[in-house]
Amino acid sequence: MNEKIWITGAKGMLGQELSALASQHSYHTILSDIEVDITNESSVESFIEKHQPSVLVNCAAYTAVDLAETEKDLNYKINATGPQVLGKVLAPKNIPILHISTDYVLNGKSPNPLRPSDAYSPVNEYGKAKMQGELFLKESGASVWILRTAWLYGIHGKNFVKTMLHLMQNKEELRVIHDQFGNPTWTLNLAEAILQIIQSKSHFGTYHYTGDGITSWYDFAKAIQELGLQYGLLSKSIPIHPVSSSEFVTPAKRPLWSALSKTEVQETFGVQVPHWKEALKKYIQLESTHAPD
Numbered sequence: 001m002n003e004k005i006w007i008t009g010a011k012g013m014l015g016q017e018l019s020a021l022a023s024q025h026s027y028h029t030i031l032s033d034i035e036v037d038i039t040n041e042s043s044v045e046s047f048i049e050k051h052q053p054s055v056l057v058n059c060a061a062y063t064a065v066d067l068a069e070t071e072k073d074l075n076y077k078i079n080a081t082g083p084q085v086l087g088k089v090l091a092p093k094n095i096p097i098l099h100i101s102t103d104y105v106l107n108g109k110s111p112n113p114l115r116p117s118d119a120y121s122p123v124n125e126y127g128k129a130k131m132q133g134e135l136f137l138k139e140s141g142a143s144v145w146i147l148r149t150a151w152l153y154g155i156h157g158k159n160f161v162k163t164m165l166h167l168m169q170n171k172e173e174l175r176v177i178h179d180q181f182g183n184p185t186w187t188l189n190l191a192e193a194i195l196q197i198i199q200s201k202s203h204f205g206t207y208h209y210t211g212d213g214i215t216s217w218y219d220f221a222k223a224i225q226e227l228g229l230q231y232g233l234l235s236k237s238i239p240i241h242p243v244s245s246s247e248f249v250t251p252a253k254r255p256l257w258s259a260l261s262k263t264e265v266q267e268t269f270g271v272q273v274p275h276w277k278e279a280l281k282k283y284i285q286l287e288s289t290h291a292p293d
C-alpha cells in the first residue's frame with residue numbers, strides 16, 4: 001500500500017487495533033502516542049518533517065468521561081486544542097486527517113438514529129470538548145473526515161465488555177442501566193472502516209460508524225453474559241438487574257439516546273456494518289482464545 005499512515009493515540013484501545021490491522025494489510029504505519037503531544041504545535045511539526053505521513057488518523061484523546069467534569073482544562077486541551085493544532089499544521093501540507101469523534105456530541109430523543117447533520121447537543125464536558133475539536137477541524141481548511149463512533153470495546157485496553165466479564169465472574173449480582181440506548185462497536189470493525197475511508201482519499205465530511213442495531217447497556221450486559229458463558233469466559237450466571245439513569249448517578253450525564261445512523265458512511269464508502277450482537281459474538285470467541293491484557 002502506498003499510504004503512509006500516521007496513527008496518533010496508537011497505544012489506546014482503538015489505536016492499537018488500527019495499528020495492528022493496518023500492518024496486517026501491509027500499510028506503512030507511523031505510530032505515536034503521548035510522547036508526540038498533539039497539543040504541541042512544534043512537536044507535531046517536527047514529527048511530520050521527520051516522517052512525512054500521507055494521512056493522519058487521530059485516535060489520541062482524553063476519554064475519562066466522568067473525570068472530565070472536574071479535569072475540564074485537560075479534557076479541553078486534548079479533545080479541542082489537540083485537533084485544532086493538528087488541523088493548523090496539516091492543512092497547509094495537504095495531509096488529510098481522519099479524526100475520531102463521539103456520539104456524546106449529540107443527544108437524541110427520537111426513536112430515529114442520529115444523523116451526521118443533526119445539531120450538536122452535548123450533555124457533558126467530554127462531549128463539549130469533542131464538539132469543539134470537530135469545529136476547529138472544520139474551520140482549519142484541512143481535508144477532514146470526522147468519524148463519530150460509540151460504545152467501543154475490543155481486545156486492547158479497558159472497556160465495558162471486559163469490565164462486565166470481570167464483574168460477572170467476581171460478583172453475585174449486577175445492576176446495569178436500562179434507559180440509555182446506543183450502538184456497541186467492536187474496534188476491529190471500526191478499524192476496517194477507517195482503512196476503507198482513508199483509502200478513498202475523497203468525500204471528506206462528517207460520518208458515523210458503530211455496530212448495527214440499537215440496544216441498552218442492560219441488554220448489552222445480558223448478551224455479554226450469555227456469550228461469556230457459551231464461550232467459557234464465565235463459569236457462573238448471576239442475576240443482572242435493570243436500573244434507571246436516575247438511580248445510577250455518575251459525575252457526567254450521558255445521553256439517553258445516542259444511536260447513530262450509518263446510512264451516510266455505508267452509501268459513501270461501502271463499508272460493512274455488522275450487527276452489534278454478531279460482532280460481540282466474534283469478539284468473545286476471539287477473547288476466549290487470548291490471555292487477558
Ligand SMILES: NC(=O)c1ccc[n+]([C@@H]2O[C@H](COP(=O)([O-])OP(=O)(O)OC[C@H]3O[C@@H](n4cnc5c(N)ncnc54)[C@H](OP(=O)(O)O)[C@@H]3O)[C@@H](O)[C@H]2O)c1
Pocket residue numbers: 008009010011012013014015032033034035036037038039058059060061062063078082100101102103130149150151152153157
Ligand atoms: N472508548 C469509547 O467507548 C469511545 C466512544 C466514542 C468515541 N471514542 C473516541 O474514540 C477515540 C479512541 O478512543 P479510545 O477508547 O481508543 O481512547 P484511549 O484508549 O483513551 O486512547 C487514547 C490515547 O491517546 C493518548 N493521548 C492522550 N493525550 C494525548 C496527547 N496530548 N497527545 C498524544 N496522545 C495522547 C492516550 O494516552 P494516555 O492513556 O497516556 O493518556 C491514549 O493512549 C477517541 O477519539 C475517543 O474520543 C471512544
